[in-house]
Amino acid sequence: MHYRHVSVMPEKVIDYLNCRPGKIYADCTLGGSGHTRRILEKIVPKGLLIGIDQDKDAIKNAKKILKPFEANVRLFHDNYANLGSILSELEISAVDGILLDLGLSLHQLENSGRGFSFNKNEPLDMRMDIDSDTTAKDIVNTTDEKSLARIFKTYGEERMARRIARQIVSTRKHKPVLTSRQLSDIVISAYSKKGAGHHRIHPATRVFMALRIAVNRELERLENFMAGVSDILNPEGRLCVLSFHSLEDRIVKKNIKALEKECICPPDFPKCVCNKQKLVKSVTRKPLTPEKEEILINPMSRSAKLRVAEKL
Numbered sequence: 239m240h241y242r243h244v245s246v247m248p249e250k251v252i253d254y255l256n257c258r259p260g261k262i263y264a265d266c267t268l269g270g271s272g273h274t275r276r277i278l279e280k281i282v283p284k285g286l287l288i289g290i291d292q293d294k295d296a297i298k299n300a301k302k303i304l305k306p307f308e309a310n311v312r313l314f315h316d317n318y319a320n321l322g323s324i325l326s327e328l329e330i331s332a333v334d335g336i337l338l339d340l341g342l343s344l345h346q347l348e349n350s351g352r353g354f355s356f357n358k359n360e361p362l363d364m365r366m367d368i369d370s371d372t373t374a375k376d377i378v379n380t381t382d383e384k385s386l387a388r389i390f391k392t393y394g395e396e397r398m399a400r401r402i403a404r405q406i407v408s409t410r411k412h413k414p415v416l417t418s419r420q421l422s423d424i425v426i427s428a429y430s431k432k433g434a435g436h437h438r439i440h441p442a443t444r445v446f447m448a449l450r451i452a453v454n455r456e457l458e459r460l461e462n463f464m465a466g467v468s469d470i471l472n473p474e475g476r477l478c479v480l481s482f483h484s485l486e487d488r489i490v491k492k493n494i495k496a497l498e499k500e501c502i503c504p505p506d507f508p509k510c511v512c513n514k515q516k517l518v519k520s521v522t523r524k525p526l527t528p529e530k531e532e533i534l535i536n537p538m539s540r541s542a543k544l545r546v547a548e549k550l
């Protein structure tokens with residue numbers, strides 16, 4: 239298997255993660271293991287890297303390319319939302335750094351054969367974890383029109399959400415929508431019926447992104463993870479999150495802000511009764527973004543935002 243991915247903002251991520259020799263780090267989204275390799279180079283010979291991915295292909299690839307660091311790596315085919323239980327299994331109470339590089343790898347998009355790309359004719363699957371239950375085909379063929387439109391609108395900010403949902407429901411009355419090509423053709427036809435002419439991006443971009451987010455319950459997993467993250471970081475340990483979608487970035491920002499707050503009593507309370515403590519400090523007031531040169535070489539990086547927080 240040839241696994242392709244170009245790591246986003248690699249130097250910044252490694253700098254901000256503050257990788258120190260002998261410490262413990264969790265790369266929760268291995269992908270092509272590009273960031274992982276860089277972390278390992280900084281923490282050997284005594285450090286430990288816990289690598290997680292919900293895609294078996296990523297784990298298979300990591301086993302191969304991280305072979306030189308075998309003694310310093312533990313790999314898990316799992317959801318990063320389960321990092322807490324993975325640490326308990328390893329009898330580790332907390333780590334010194336956590337990296338989340340959200341979204342899809344280039345391999346998943348181009349070579350997984352799971353229908354992530356509107357440019358290919360593949361079964362409409364879109365599961366990052368092929369052991370999970372729901373596929374994109376299930377959602378497209380069984381969800382009612384209103385809920386389909388809501389998925390496209392909320393996760394994809396698709397302005398033609400209702401029209402596209404209507405067209406899907408009318409198509410599937412005659413034959414099920416089974417492939418990425420069929421879905422992409424439906425979206426293109428919904429746009430052309432409306433007379434929407436020139437597009438900056440492919441008309442199916444937003445629908446495919448929205449479906450992928452729904453299939454993998456991406457926002458729900460991120461929300462759960464962020465709520466408990468400060469419990470599994472050592473003091474001075476850092477959390478780095480690279481996100482590619484405004485809703486993801488909003489979740490990360492909101493949770494860091496909540497962890498930063500000292501007191502959450504109503505403003506008219508004479509004294510604090512909540513006993514809430516400030517648990518982290520934000521290292522990046524504004525999210526960091528890739529330089530123009532990086533975007534030219536790797537267009538997939540164009541929407542990346544990096545936020546960093548440090549445990550107190």
Ligand SMILES: C[S@@+](CC[C@H](N)C(=O)[O-])C[C@H]1O[C@@H](n2cnc3c(N)ncnc32)[C@H](O)[C@@H]1O
Pocket residue numbers: 243244245246266267268269270271272273274290291292293296316317318319339340341342343366459
């Ligand atoms: C953008 S890629 C990571 C690329 C990697 N940092 C690199 O440099 O090669 C994202 C990876 O995260 C994985 N992933 C996404 N959501 C996940 C989740 N909730 N749990 C575990 N893995 C997840 C995907 O399967 C994919 O392999």
